[in-house]
Amino acid sequence: MINIETCLTPEILSLHQLEGKIAVVTDVLRATSCMVAGLNAGVKSVIPVMTVEEALDYSKKGYITAGERGGVKVKEFTIGNSPQEHMQEEYHGKDICMTTTNGTVAITEAKKRADQIVIGALLNVTVVAEFLKSAQKDVVIICAGWKGNPSLEDTLFAGALIDRLQEECNLTDDASFMALTQYKACKDNLVESIQFNASHAKRLSGLKAKSDLAFCAQEDYCDALPILRNGEITI
């Protein structure tokens, strides 16, 4: 049996033991959805970094810069935080350096302690579950949240993942049980649940953002399994 716990916000990550475990990091709107969709489409690798300055340093080495601050594309970057941008043909075979408000921070914190970092999104939730079943190590699901607060869409990812592992796992904390309840309550209309109830969805305005949300709320769009190896995320 796999022991699973869920960290609803990186603010309490220090309370979770990660050593010897697999950390699944998610930021459904939109950092990890970008990574999954981009790598699946043909991006070669994604390097997550904490700061805009680090990303600009990578751009000098030929990396495509991507990411946002407060939901808005960083002015000096090539692309923002929309999965559609990351999937464009011109970035196939390219290396992207990415920094976002919540998602890349969670990855950076987790990699200091976890045995392995897997990038999860609703887009690839089943393949992540299959990987965890085969790995048979304990798991911490790390939700990026929004500026320290728990977020509905990341909690729904945690619940969706747990739902797929149910017969093979023990939920070792209350957050995991609550994530599963949330997913079961919303799974028949994920897009609407996120659109009408997630505060993050309310922050995303405009047509493009709405189509991003509908895209990111799809379960199992692909079977890409991005894993962090030596600071680089690849599939």
Next chain:
Amino acid sequence: MINIETCLTPEILSLHQLEGKIAVVTDVLRATSCMVAGLNAGVKSVIPVMTVEEALDYSKKGYITAGERGGVKVKEFTIGNSPQEHMQEEYHGKDICMTTTNGTVAITEAKKRADQIVIGALLNVTVVAEFLKSAQKDVVIICAGWKGNPSLEDTLFAGALIDRLQEECNLTDDASFMALTQYKACKDNLVESIQFNASHAKRLSGLKAKSDLAFCAQEDYCDALPILRNGEITI
């Protein structure tokens, strides 16, 4: 309309603005349930303090000492953290000084910033809702959780309170929506939901603890409304 937000653990309380708002603090298992049940039974006042040493200082002034560390009664204290103890006739008319692992810490943190502190538990959830409706101020529900982690039973209290305010409030964060979902999923069998799924319930072992749990999971056992005034909780 009342704006409501929910803080699932005191670890992220600094992210919540409390100034000008009413903070409803809950620690269903068992600090705030003790306060509600004890004050309802006849206890005169409860002073919440952070440390065992502070409580022992109060005992020299004639206060009854109460509380736990790690779920176990503090050896030097008169009573522990079981509502049944707090309701005993010998404490009617008495002043209690209490310190617990999670609950009294949450109260102490909240009182630095909130306009008013209300003590909530499933035992008095409807009277707390009625008070909030009449006050018409914005509300932050502060869940004590367990050693920094969110807990099912406190989240259920938040959901139960929001459920009673639904037509008169805006949920301004995702945690409030998730608490409401959790409550709706569990409300028809609160005792079993907490007993079989809350990690805190698994830590409470023995017959007395089971009867405490069943007691604390009762909605609207009484209409006591404990409020913190000048460092003292009274009804």
